[in-house]
Amino acid sequence: MTAPLLSIEALCVGFPHRLGDFVAVDGFTMDLNKGEIVGLIGESGAGKSTVGNAVIGLLSHPGRITAGRIVLQDQDLAALSAKQMEVLRGRRIGMIFQDPMTSLNPLMTVGAQLAESISILQNKSLSEARIEAAKRLGDVGIPDADTRMHQYPHEFSGGMRQRVVIALALAGDPDLLIADEPTTALDVSVQKQVLDLIRSICRQRQLGVILVTHDMGVIAETADRVCVMRHGKLVETGVTADVLGSPKAEYTKQLIAAIPSITEREERFRNPARRTGEIDAWLLQAHDREENGAFLRSSALVKEFPAKGASFRIRPPAFRAVDVPPLEIARGEVLGLVGESGSGKSTLGRLLTGLLPITEGAVTYTDHGDISALRQAAQRKRFRRDVQVVFQDPYSSLNSRLRVDHILSEPIRFHGLASRAQTPRLVGALLERVGLKAADGRKYPHQFSGGQRQRICIARALAVRPRFLLCDEPTSALDVSIQAEMLALLMELRRSLGLTMLFVSHDLAVVRQVSDRVAVMQRGKIVELRESEALFDAPEHEYTRHLLNTAPRVQIETRNLEEAL
Known part of the structure; x- marks a missing residue:
């Protein structure tokens, strides 16, 4: 029998702390063969990324391997010094990080890097x-590589x-x-291109690939085998189709059950359990005269947007976003907005909420009028109170x-919505309303x-x-499990408080669950706008069909899963 390319044996990773060591990975074991993709999946904090970082020797300080072995073709990586790992890193082990913008030097051209x-x-x-660099760019599907070698990272799309x-x-x-x-x-189409590229490179070069992700659809369509992690431990492993189709561990069943469906709208999102609290009466004070x-x-x-290179003498055509x-x-109503990266979704959302100036046209709110005509500070302040944003990244928000x-108390004080004495109680009630504790x-x-940070962002809004x-x-x-909780929370708040929403996303399954109507954008234009169920069941535009066909899906026996649960 051929020896595995990589063998991880009872790996333990700890982070020393004055109150006691925190165990991030506890006895994790897996094998990886040449030409094979093994997926690591689990909730945030499960230890997935820590396993990958331990293999390549990039554990954050003061993290260290406390037990176990990581054997790469008879070489124990856990026993190597930092200098010895530097020799291997890049030559024998490569790594693709989550955010390509932070992985690339913005001051160097792509070709130079x-x-x-x-x-x-x-x-x-x-x-x-x-x-060789130009050839490699062509190999990963970048057109006109000789020209694009001289461009900077900000001139490339996210997928590129x-x-x-x-x-690299x-x-x-x-x-x-x-x-x-x-x-x-x-987005789904670029995601499919990147996953297809990783899969083809794995097969052609007989690479071993560890794919760390929280997306079950990505695992289902890409990985040969899957390892499910929770609290640093391996809870289930096996062939991907077997684990996703007939999960044995209770935790795996819960993860799969949390995945929103792209084929039907589920009751748990349509009519989530209604929760109320004393804070609701305060939140609804601004809604008492609505029709x-x-x-x-x-x-x-x-x-x-002005085209790059515009000058006093030469003015190239502006870019119409x-x-x-x-x-x-x-x-x-909840209006869903979907489309590929660069299609104009977020730009349209910012136009409708007054965060970007409009080149042509007007946006009118029934209670505020044309938002571009709000000249007085008091008018703009009132509009800003009625219209709020929950951004993508809770870390930088x-x-x-x-x-x-x-x-949370800062916006309450700024808008004069409560006295200084009342504010601490309201803040605690807001935190409890979004599923946290007042003491948080x-x-x-x-x-x-x-x-939890995204819940705080919702509470702030x-x-x-x-x-x-x-x-x-x-x-x-x-x-997936935290995503399901967040969607249920948003839909429950919408139901209890009568909120109107514009929901921008590239996740079609999520949009189907939360939206009453869906607008599909392509290259700055809306190519289809229909009732959600009608659009997903029988899309009319070719681009909508393309998005639905490229969306990753988890093919499981729903009946068997329901029986297992």
């Missing part, structure tokens, strides 16, 4: 490395940047590739230097998980008693 890596890892001259990162990870022709959440921020009908109307909207027909959102109770207000953002929420990719960085 790749040529430098090839020169160091393969001991080639820079001239030879540049020729991730292709460059893959080329393969610069030293490694035997093992670790892909840590390589598709988290990508049915349109909440927001826009004429045909156009947003243009958004060009959409008139829109209307009814009170209490919160001020890390302020305690949570200060973060005394903590700082870094003391919370990603899902609710703190000013809004009537409209722009949810811009609010669940894209969350694992």
